[in-house]
Amino acid sequence: MPTKKLSVVVTRRLPDAVQSRMAELFDVTLRDTDTPMSRDALAAAMQGADVLVPTITDAIDAALLAQAGPRLKLIANYGAGVDHIDTGTARQRGILVSNTPGVLTDDTADMTMALMLSVLRRIPEGMRIAQSDDWTGWAPTAMLGGRIAGRRLGILGMGRIGQAVARRARAFGMQIHYHNRKRLRAEIEEPLGATYWDSLDQMVARMDVISVNCPHTPSTFHLMNARRLKLMKPDAVIVNTSRGEVIDENALTRMLRSGEIAGAGLDVFERGHEINPRLKALSNVILLPHMGSATVEGRLEMGEKVLINIKTFADGHRPPDLVVPGQL
Numbered sequence: 001m002p003t004k005k006l007s008v009v010v011t012r013r014l015p016d017a018v019q020s021r022m023a024e025l026f027d028v029t030l031r032d033t034d035t036p037m038s039r040d041a042l043a044a045a046m047q048g049a050d051v052l053v054p055t056i057t058d059a060i061d062a063a064l065l066a067q068a069g070p071r072l073k074l075i076a077n078y079g080a081g082v083d084h085i086d087t088g089t090a091r092q093r094g095i096l097v098s099n100t101p102g103v104l105t106d107d108t109a110d111m112t113m114a115l116m117l118s119v120l121r122r123i124p125e126g127m128r129i130a131q132s133d134d135w136t137g138w139a140p141t142a143m144l145g146g147r148i149a150g151r152r153l154g155i156l157g158m159g160r161i162g163q164a165v166a167r168r169a170r171a172f173g174m175q176i177h178y179h180n181r182k183r184l185r186a187e188i189e190e191p192l193g194a195t196y197w198d199s200l201d202q203m204v205a206r207m208d209v210i211s212v213n214c215p216h217t218p219s220t221f222h223l224m225n226a227r228r229l230k231l232m233k234p235d236a237v238i239v240n241t242s243r244g245e246v247i248d249e250n251a252l253t254r255m256l257r258s259g260e261i262a263g264a265g266l267d268v269f270e271r272g273h274e275i276n277p278r279l280k281a282l283s284n285v286i287l288l289p290h291m292g293s294a295t296v297e298g299r300l301e302m303g304e305k306v307l308i309n310i311k312t313f314a315d316g317h318r319p320p321d322l323v324v325p326g327q328l
């Protein structure tokens with residue numbers, strides 16, 4: 001006798017191939033528009049479904065989880081970061097949470113390098129000049145940026161993505177430093193040629209570039225607060241492809257305006273897509289619309305991870321990418 005298919009609700013439009021496979025495997029409700037679901041629609045979805053597939057734009061907080069129906073057993077997030085989900089409350093309510101780690105590591109690390117290169121070598125500014133009618137040709141003192149090789153890079157958060165950034169930056173000739181909750185094992189640290197700093201303050205004060213690569217958790221919120229940002233050298237720059245909440249965006253904006261920090265490359269912001277207008281007005285920043293994992297390949301592989309997590313659960317096993325609250 002065929003077993004009943006799981007009822008799965010997907011909150012955002014996903015790549016076609018992912019949606020088709022979902023429809024083959026599960027009793028799936030897909031979205032054909034690219035706008036996030038309203039809170040009411042999310043609550044309704046959580047009342048009737050066995051599995052919810054949300055993304056970063058869905059705030060699955062305790063109040064929403066309190067409205068979840070008894071069938072909801074798995075939240076299979078499409079994305080690695082789960083700071084938009086109250087994983088502790090989900091756990092208390094017996095709802096599993098999974099994510100999509102690993103498949104966006106290279107893409108996000110590439111984007112981190114792209115931001116560093118763009119800020120230090122002034123790429124968007126150069127493009128605007130080349131596209132304008134004002135460019136009069138090569139000049140010895142025009143568009144001078146900073147050399148990447150030899151610069152000290154301080155990586156804040158040395159997980160998968162931090163390590164992938166370290167490998168790339170080393171190939172560019174940068175000196176690699178890092179701060180992490182735990183020091184890496186020697187067999188991982190040594191090939192990266194990375195220097196560990198137990199004190200984040202001391203590392204921040206000595207770096208030419210800071211790269212934020214830790215997840216956003218209660219303990220990393222505003223880790224780069226005004227006091228720490230002030231420790232940065234005035235010619236240093238900061239890049240962030242993780243989550244905006246790790247940096248105090250207002251303090252960063254003030255210091256970029258006053259020249260206390262030389263530049264920033266940001267793919268993420270403290271209030272989602274609502275970027276501080278003062279930040280938008282600055283010429284020493286590069287702002288991207290949260291596209292670190294936005295490759296065709298990455299988004300397909302994220303979908304595959306979601307499918308594997310749900311299918312494994314449907315087959316009665318533990319989803320491979322379960323998120324354990326407090327272990328991020």
Ligand SMILES: O=CC(=O)O
Pocket residue numbers: 056078079080081082104292293
């Ligand atoms: O930011 C993207 C993700 O967390 O997957």
